[in-house]
Amino acid sequence: DTGVSQNPRHKITKRGQNVTFRCDPISEHNRLYWYRQTLGQGPEFLTYFQNEAQLEKSRLLSDRFSAERPKGSFSTLEIQRTEQGDSAMYLCASSGDRGRGSYEQYFGPGTRLTVT
């Protein structure tokens, strides 16, 4: 198992464009989380899935943001009509649902978004 992977690693886009990020969790993990991290700050929770069900969304997740996990495996995070304030590192994490692993989250390398 190679851990959580995210693509792309870096994305530069112009304001107003749409962007989509992908996260592939650890294969046996059924919980998947998205966080946003701005420079010098701790990550902030955006949303999480258990299998394909989106169970919680932060108020940070405006209507320009949408996340999906259609088959309970990989997930996508789309930002529509990007704004400069969306510039951040977008982190994905996954965890299992049984025993100790149900609360330990393992992070991917992140996608750094720059909106110009």
Add this chain to the structure above:
Amino acid sequence: AQTVTQSQPEMSVQEAETVTLSCTYDTSESNYYLFWYKQPPSRQMILVIRQEAYKQQNATENRFSVNFQKAAKSFSLKISDSQLGDTAMYFCAFTGAQKLVFGQGTRLTINP
């Protein structure tokens, strides 16, 4: 709402010294989990150590140990025999078993 506070924005020690990073949290939950994560420069977040709130014994992982004071809602990380590779941002995090709530982080620099 749960909150996590790290009061030391930056710390710097010499290699081989011991360093302690502070963390306090606030929650009304009785069952929860606490973590320290390490984020090296331009690299991904790594889980360093975990503590279950129902366990009285402090967690230890090699050179890393915690001092968990449940009544005081304090969860500090001690790094013994610090190494250059310990240079990183360290984040304290809390969960009630779903989303993680992170502190602001402490930038730790180990000097040769």
